[in-house]
Amino acid sequence: MRLVKQFLAVAAVALVGSQCIAAVEGNFLLTLVIGVLTAVLSVVVYRWVVRRTERREPTELAQDGRGGKLGRGSLIGLAMFAAVIANIAFVGGYHVEGWGSPTGALGLLGVMAAAAVTEELLFRGVLFRIVEERTGTWIALALTGVVFGAMHLVNPDASLWGATAIAIEAGFMLAACYAATRNLWVPIGLHFGWNFAAGGIFSVVVSGNGESKGLLDASTSGPVALSGGAFGPEGSLYAVLAGVVLTVVFLWLAKRRGHIVPRRRRTAQAPGRRTAQAPATVTVTR
Template identity: 60%
Template sequence: MRVLQLVAVVAVAFLAGQVVTATQDNVWLLLVTGVVGSVLAMLAYYWVVRLTEKREVIEASAGTAASGLLRGTLLGLALFAAVIGNIAANGGYRVHGLSDEPLAALGLIGFMAAAAVTEELMFRGVLFRHVEKVTGTWLALALSALVFGAVHLLNENASLWGALCVAFAGGGMLTSAYIATRSLWLPIGLHFGWNYAQAAIFSTEVSGNGLKRGLLDSELTGSTWLSGGDFGPEASLSTLMAGVVVTGVFLWLAHRRGNIVPLRRREPSTLVR
């Protein structure tokens, strides 16, 4: 069951990634293929969960999609704006004006939508959800966050420090958003808003993937601890601190709502005499 879900989501994510990559030089094609790929990925997840678990897919309920995506996107935009503002205030980010290709920001809607949806389905919808059933919330949170960070080591300008920041800040924040709401829509929106602000608005590196095509002509300066260096702001101390604080808030909400699953203890076996 778990393997089939993972295979289905990874397969759709791979195909969507190939199409998006092939169209990334055309703004309008990138926009359309990214959005279509996102929708197909959600439909594939919904179908395979219904097929294998024989239940309503409440974590991807259409009724909560609009509100979850909107709240998550606004939160992601605001959080990254606060992070880059703090970096800029300390001399680590400079804006020289508008970029030569401001329309590229439109195409990045599709690119970032596809990335946010497929990654949330894999890491929160499949990995975290199934591991939590066995280990409880805390171990599943730690494991899924570390795997999420490790995957980013494959990016073009990856670094171990950057991957650890993604694990603790990004993985913790996104997974705790799922735990607090038990819905995929808020973390999808949060993931999209955060990444879109990085690339499309502030034109900074996103997790070391070499993508910098936004509205502004900008540069990161200063030490890696301040700006994140080649990996981008996600490897900065500002992001790490923001991610840890937001993770703490979401986990507090999850506790208040009774959404923390305890570690299941094995019952002692009965001796047969």
């Protein structure tokens, strides 16, 4: 039940925040403010519900060093997506026409902050963390990664391949990042850096959600395998390869640091079953 309670608590904040952002669409300042408030409130609610349901301090959101962890994660995400765009541009699939919209980028800053924080709390903070306790790191990574990818099938320009790509390059990679660091700040930063680079800087489609108006006025073209097509560069083979590389690196770090959780062995006796007893010995006295 703690999984359900934690998930619903954070999901409620995410839902209200997304509805408010949709209601002020076109107003970059309100979008920025509401997005940041949604991100902050979701952290507050997560910490509160974890204390209530688990009777512990949520060390995965410890305040010490959070700025540095967010910064490192954001730089990794920015660099990762910049490398993807550079490869697409090298084969002629990314075109810059000029400068885009600074105000649009500010609005996307709020949107991407809300998305990164709420999704990481839901999928890594709640689902992956609790499932991992029962099934171990490997099964939890596979299960939650697939769920994360499937969630993107509801996006307007979604495709089965796009959802599969997201599962590999983001679902697996972000879970591996959490396993390696055992905190949520780094994957939150990574998720934000990746998304903001896509929409807020390079102005490409993010996860099949339509065109973005960021700092650059740009477009993509070419084979879907290289450009990602209507789903955006996240559906390109370059993005999948980048995600796989980082997943391997994070899992190597997790193993080196002793953070891999083994699968729990069933030791308790199943209800309703009795263990065989040794025959009683009879002592005869003379």
